[in-house]
Amino acid sequence: MDEVELYREQILRHVSPVITGRFAGYQAAYTREVRVGQPLLIVVYITAGIAQLIGSLLRMRAARRSFKELKKGPEFLVTPMRVRDDLGQIYEVEMHGHLPQSAMHRGDLIQVRTEPQKDARLPVKLLQVVNLTTMQPLTPRIPTMWSHLGPALLLQAVLGLMVALAVAVVWLA
Template sequence: MDDTELHRERILRHVSPIITGRFLGFQASYTREVRVGRPIALAVFVAAGIAQMIGALLRMKPSRRTLKELRKGPEFLVTPVRLRDDLGQTYEIEMHGQLPQSALHRGDLVQVRTQPQSDPTLPVRLVQVVNLTTMQPLTPRIPTQWSHMGPALLLQAAVGVAIAGGLLAAWLG
């Protein structure tokens, strides 16, 4: 056993939804991809395709993305955050998205609201943090499936649904 094993700090996984402690710092960040579910991606793709076909007849230039590109989903930043409670225990939680760098300083007293992740091997996810030193509430922002698809594609899908609904109503009526 070497010296690093003797002095290695034990990191705990917290199960309570609220953690109060001192902010120790951010660890190295990395990106993680969110997959878009096949039914959602397929529905948007087909509905947008209807609008694109009508646009092609009217010689409008559609924005075209493949189903594979839609399914890939957005990437978001994951930053492990370490806190130490009053008992001296260190906890690691994951922050998805970004916060302003000046929002938290080492040693600040913080209260963190967490949520378990779908993968039980991952630490809990930070939902909101209140810096009790400055009394500033903070919420990290992450991209969503809808922001990944983009307003142009979602607008095309809405037009496609309206066209399909109109054709279906005309056919049935």
């Protein structure tokens, strides 16, 4: 048996929504893609296309992203972090998004509010952390579907929807 196997720390899964303990450090971070709802994306893309068509008739230039690019969704940073409780047990929590590097230091007393993820094989997801050493509440932020689409495309979609509704009212009247 390997010597490393004898002294490997056991990482536990926490079932309670709150974990209080000492910050034990971050693990290697990686990216994960946000899922984008296809039906809603199609509606936004088509209605934005109507506004872009009218804009092209009026000789207004608009940046156009492909449907394939929009369907891919934004990526966000996933950083596994470890918390050691008073009994010395280590729990792994996934942090989605970013926190300032100076927000937590190894050994700080923290309280983490979590929720289970859809995939039960993954560790719980961090919703909010309070650094009890500095009394600083921290909430990581991740991109959403709306931030991925962007305000320009959403504005075009609203204008396109208004034009489509106006045409439908005139046609039905």
